[in-house]
Amino acid sequence: MEQSGSLELHWLPPHPALRAAIRSAQAALQTDPAQAFKDLRLIATHRLDYLATLQVDRLAEAAFKAAPDIWPEIRLALLGSSSAEHLVSPIRVAGARRGLRITPFVGGFGQFRQELMAPGAPLERFEPQVISLNLRPADIIDTLPLAATRADIDAAVKAAILGLVELWRLARKNHGATVIQQSFLATEYPIFGNLDGAVPGSPSAIVDRLNRDLREAAAAEGVILLDIAAWAAAQGRDFWFDPVRWHHAKQLIAPSASVFYGDLVGRLLGAMRGISGKCLVLDLDNTLWGGVIGDDGMDGIVLGQGSGAGEAFLALQHYAKALSQRGVILAVCSKNTHAVAEAVFLEHPDMILKREDIAAFVANWNDKPSNLREIARQLNIGVDSLVFFDDNPAERDIVRQTLPEVMVPEAPEDPAHYVACLADGGYFEAIVFTEEDRARAEQYRGAAARAQSMESGADIGQFLASLDMRMIAAPFTTVDLPRITQLTNKSNQFNLTTRRYTQERMADFAAMTSAVTLSVRLIDRFGDNGLIGVVIALPDAVDPAKLRIDTWLMSCRVLGRQVEEEIVNQLCRIAAARGFTALVGEYIPTPKNGLVRDLYQRLGFTHIAGDSAGGALWSLSLGDFKPMPTAIAVELRHYLEVPNPEAAE
Amino acid sequence: MSTPTDAALLSEITDIMRDLFDDDALAITPAFSRKDNELWDSMNHLNLVFALESKYKIKFSIVDIEEMQSVGDIMKLVEKKTGKA
Numbered sequence: 090m091e092q093s094g095s096l097e098l099h100w101l102p103p104h105p106a107l108r109a110a111i112r113s114a115q116a117a118l119q120t121d122p123a124q125a126f127k128d129l130r131l132i133a134t135h136r137l138d139y140l141a142t143l144q145v146d147r148l149a150e151a152a153f154k155a156a157p158d159i160w161p162e163i164r165l166a167l168l169g170s171s172s173a174e175h176l177v178s179p180i181r182v183a184g185a186r187r188g189l190r191i192t193p194f195v196g197g198f199g200q201f202r203q204e205l206m207a208p209g210a211p212l213e214r215f216e217p218q219v220i221s222l223n224l225r226p227a228d229i230i231d232t233l234p235l236a237a238t239r240a241d242i243d244a245a246v247k248a249a250i251l252g253l254v255e256l257w258r259l260a261r262k263n264h265g266a267t268v269i270q271q272s273f274l275a276t277e278y279p280i281f282g283n284l285d286g287a288v289p290g291s292p293s294a295i296v297d298r299l300n301r302d303l304r305e306a307a308a309a310e311g312v313i314l315l316d317i318a319a320w321a322a323a324q325g326r327d328f329w330f331d332p333v334r335w336h337h338a339k340q341l342i343a344p345s346a347s348v349f350y351g352d353l354v355g356r357l358l359g360a361m362r363g364i365s366g367k368c369l370v371l372d373l374d375n376t377l378w379g380g381v382i383g384d385d386g387m388d389g390i391v392l393g394q395g396s397g398a399g400e401a402f403l404a405l406q407h408y409a410k411a412l413s414q415r416g417v418i419l420a421v422c423s424k425n426t427h428a429v430a431e432a433v434f435l436e437h438p439d440m441i442l443k444r445e446d447i448a449a450f451v452a453n454w455n456d457k458p459s460n461l462r463e464i465a466r467q468l469n470i471g472v473d474s475l476v477f478f479d480d481n482p483a484e485r486d487i488v489r490q491t492l493p494e495v496m497v498p499e500a501p502e503d504p505a506h507y508v509a510c511l512a513d514g515g516y517f518e519a520i521v522f523t524e525e526d527r528a529r530a531e532q533y534r535g536a537a538a539r540a541q542s543m544e545s546g547a548d549i550g551q552f553l554a555s556l557d558m559r560m561i562a563a564p565f566t567t568v569d570l571p572r573i574t575q576l577t578n579k580s581n582q583f584n585l586t587t588r589r590y591t592q593e594r595m596a597d598f599a600a601m602t603s604a605v606t607l608s609v610r611l612i613d614r615f616g617d618n619g620l621i622g623v624v625i626a627l628p629d630a631v632d633p634a635k636l637r638i639d640t641w642l643m644s645c646r647v648l649g650r651q652v653e654e655e656i657v658n659q660l661c662r663i664a665a666a667r668g669f670t671a672l673v674g675e676y677i678p679t680p681k682n683g684l685v686r687d688l689y690q691r692l693g694f695t696h697i698a699g700d701s702a703g704g705a706l707w708s709l710s711l712g713d714f715k716p717m718p719t720a721i722a723v724e725l726r727h728y729l730e731v732p733n734p735e736a737a738e
Numbered sequence: 739m740s741t742p743t744d745a746a747l748l749s750e751i752t753d754i755m756r757d758l759f760d761d762d763a764l765a766i767t768p769a770f771s772r773k774d775n776e777l778w779d780s781m782n783h784l785n786l787v788f789a790l791e792s793k794y795k796i797k798f799s800i801v802d803i804e805e806m807q808s809v810g811d812i813m814k815l816v817e818k819k820t821g822k823a
Contacts, residue, residue, distance in 0.1 A: 095792060108757075140757055140789045147760055174781055334784075337800045344788040 096328050096349035097136060100498045100514035102485075104135035111148050122156040126188075131493060133185040142348050146178035149185045153192075160190040163358050166212055166266070167193060168201035169223035171341035179351025186352070187359040198339070201228075205259040213264065219358065220260045221269040221315065222253075225276070225341065226296055229253055235280065237290035242298060250302045257312050269357060270307050272300045272318040274341060276330045313357055313520050317342070317350065356518040366496055366516040367470050369412055370461060372479035373423035373430055373452070377442065378402050379504070383429050383582040383645060383681060393439030401504040406441035408508045413446055416526030417517050420449040420464045422477065424648060426582070426683060427452045454684060456549055456649055457484050458491040476516045478507075481646065482615045487552045553651060553720035556613040560652065562659050563726040565599035565606040572620045573608050577642060581681035584642040585674065585688065598625050605636060605663055605728075609656060611647050611721075621647045622656060626664070629673050635708070636664045637673040645684075651719040657692050658716040661709070663728045671710045678703040692717070747813055754789045758782055768810035786812075794820050 104110065114128035129152050132145055153160075163184065167173045177193045184191035194215045196204050201222065204212040230249040233241065257268045277292035279285040285293045300318050307314045321329040331343035342350050359365050374381045379391025379398050391399045413419045419442070423430050430452035434444040444450070449464045457479070465472045473494035479485055485497050498514045500507060519526070565573055574592040581587070590598075598604050609622030625640040638660070643652060657672075664672060674689040686703070690696070693714075694707035748768065756764045759777045772778045778786070787803050790796070790812065796819040798806070806812055 094795075138792060140754065140785070140792070143785060144757055144760070175784065333797070333800055333803070337803055338784055340784075344784070 094328070095138060095345040096324060097138070098348060098352060099136065099501075100510045101134060101136045102489075102499045104132065104137070104141070107132070107135070107137075107141055107144070111144055114148055115151065118152055118155050122152070122159060125152055126156070126159045127493070129185050130188055133182050136499075137182065137348065139179070139344055139348050142182050142351070143178050145182050145185070149181050153190050157190070160188050161362065162190045162192055163362070164192045164216060164218045165194065165354075165358070166196060166215060166217035166220045167223060168196040168204060168212070168220060169271075169341075170199040170201070170225055170228050171223065171335075172198065172339045173223060173342075175340060175344055175347050176342060176350055176354075179348045180354045181351075183351040183353075183355025184358065187355055187364045189355070189358060189362065189364070191355075191358065199228075202256070205256060205263060208263075217264055217266045219269060219361070220264060220266040221271065221354065222256065222260075223271045223341070224253075224273070226273050226292075226299055230295070230299065233290055233295065235288070235290045239289040242289040242295060246295070246298045246302055249299065250306050253303070254306055254310060257310055267313065267361065268310075269313045269315050269354070270303065271315040272303055274317055274321055274330055275326060276335070276341070313361070315353060315357060317353070320349075320353070321346075352515065356515040357520065360518040360520045365474075365518050366417070366476040367474035368418040368420055368448075368464070368468060368476065369409060369511075369517075370420045370422045370464060370475050370477045371409065372481065372484065373421060373425060373433070375480045375504075376402075376478060376500070376507075377406060378433070378437075381645060382433055383425055384579050386581075387433065387437060390433070390437075392437065398504060399439070401507065403439065403441060405504065405507040405511075408511065410441055410446060412517060414527070415517075415519070415522060418448045418468060418470075419446055420468070420475075421447050421451060422457055422460045422464060422479075423452040424454055424457075424645065425452040426681070429681070454648060456487065458488055461488065461492060461495055476511075478511065480504075483556065483613065483650075486555075486615070487549075490552055490555065549649075550720070556615075556650070556720065558650065558721040559612045559724065560655055560721045561610045561612070561724045561726065562607045562656070562728075564728065565595060565608055567596075567599075569608050569620060570595050570599070573623050576620065576644065577623050577640065580642040580644065581679070582645050582684045583648065584679075584682050585638065585685055586640055586677045587642075587679050587682060588640050590640075601627075603628050605660070605667070607656065607659070609643075609652070611650065611652060613650075618644075618647055622652060624656060624660065626660065626672075628669075634669060635671045635673050636660070636667075636669040638675060641674075651717075651721055653688065653692065654717040655719045655721045655723060657709070658719070659723060659725060661711055661714050661716070662725070665711045665714075666728070669711060671708050673697075674707040674709070676703075676705045676707070744813065747816060748809070750793070751790075751809060751812060751816075754786065754793065758785055758789065766809050768813060769808060771808035790816065796820060 110128065110132050114125050114132060117125035117128055129148055137145060167176065173195050177195065180193060181191050194212065194217060196212060204210050229252050230245055233245055260266050260268050273296050275293050275296045279293060280291055281288055285291040286297065288294060304314060317329065329343060329346045331345065334340040334343050356365065371377055379402055380389055382390055392402050393399045409419055431444065431450060434440055434442065434447065449467045451460045451464055461475055461477060462472060465475060472492055476496045476498065477488055478498055478500055480500050488495050489497050496516055498510050498516065501510050570592050574590065574595050578589045598606050605626040607622065607624035608620055611618040611621050621644040623640065623642050624638065626636045626638045629635040629637040660672060674694050676686060676689065678686065689707035694709045696705060697708045698706040752764065752766050755766060756762055759775065787798055791798060794816055798815065802815055806815060
């Protein structure tokens, strides 16, 4: 089969402007090398294809030449019997992705034995710290007849692996190097077809046997396994091996796999140096389950058997649970009311993850960078060992911008691919599995229970400005009425009065010339968030000169984006244009809307009345109101030319 | 892939070569050949082949790769494989 696609680094975000970023980092190299290295690492942490990888590698080479000491070096020798020049850039860039300066050495074609043995050879002068052996079966095992018996094959494989172990010992003894052994790629085509695996002497059966014994021997010898055979089996051999490249240029690893291959090497070298994830930090709504717990409630969220999406979310939970069993710490970072979020872990029957699986459980309305710092503090680990998994691109972006040390996989839109994203990303690469790993999750739970308070400091203003937010506010229109009604009847958390209205009632508000209705959309550079806010304001029954906010609710996905400030700004503008003297805000407490209890106070309203149940009335005089600064550009439709019965269509 | 005009194709190949040879000012014509640029060595030739294959979602044969010596050769092959000409 002819393969024309490539294995992509699909867990990393695409770079929006690669060439400009490279040029800017090149310039920084002259003036501010430390910044240039940060830029380099950031650029490398994108979904680069092979050509882009070559470009980034030129930047890396220039940076390493200009300032060799900023990042720790790893001297890596690639020895084998195929050409590896096209793997050098992908490996070096994968190192840059982890803050490592990899200095590569490519051995002579098929010269690995002489190089390992001969004193004074170029390999010895290179002084490798790591030697990667990238071999083919023919390098270590004699050609066997197809009719060879199982006993013949067993003996030949055993001898071949013993020979390989000798090479590993040479690499250690003569060079003091750590050894990486690549598994054998099955490049031969089947001779029998389906029967191949059952015939001991078939090439594919021999490769299988070699790989099986190789994995055991590597574990026994403390050699690091680079298991490309396993990846090729999962992803498709044709991504990895291309007969055109083999016959033409003796490339065992096809260019279509080279960038992925580079990252595999990078993550092994990173794991050797302790650079890999320790803690998986999970968002909740639409990450661990479908829907929003605060709005949809325990029986409204999508989780568990019975729906495809519900099973996909379960699959992620199963995977996270398995990670925790191998020693990865689990944490939760969610914009939710703590008790509401926690209840799912305690009470939902389909939850695979239980409360005790989560070492640090942070659910509140603070920004996520602050919460990630808090999680790292509670667990007493570095922020750079957190892997943050969140379905929301805006949350991922603010974390990447304010805490670039945190690893942030680009969660795919379809939850069915969540596990592949985490697994292919290799964030938790390990070179051994120890007793300590098995016990780790338990230790961290204790550590987290002792620590509690919050810290903050992310530059939110800068982040918000970078979102290019645009808010469109319009009176209710016929076409929007279904969505307005749905949102009004579904929203629980950001809902000041929780009044529910039918669509007919909404149409009445739309037609009332004395009412001010707002349907609010928010667009940012990630796209249109859709209709996210609803306001109904009516002349106050007691004092008709005041405009009373009967209903105000918003989708929680836009919290912390200054939408509330901007809505008050616009309400004031409209109310003033219509001759009102003040806004009156009302808060009616429910078990779910504690989030907005202090909203009016925060927005500068004055308390005018309260009741024992916690309800309150607030007022804002329009005479001395000054608009609150926000990072949102506003488009106001059909308000300022009123009163006009046509305005509501 | 829609069928590019010659000028559009030449401009796309120019972009690829600029990235590959790290030369934002590189100007090429169909006559531009491997002899004209020492950076177009055997390694970069393989890189170029792969960049073209990725961009146009095509595969070159061994013979194509060996015979592809100039920008004009590349254009002819790409046009043939993407269905133009």
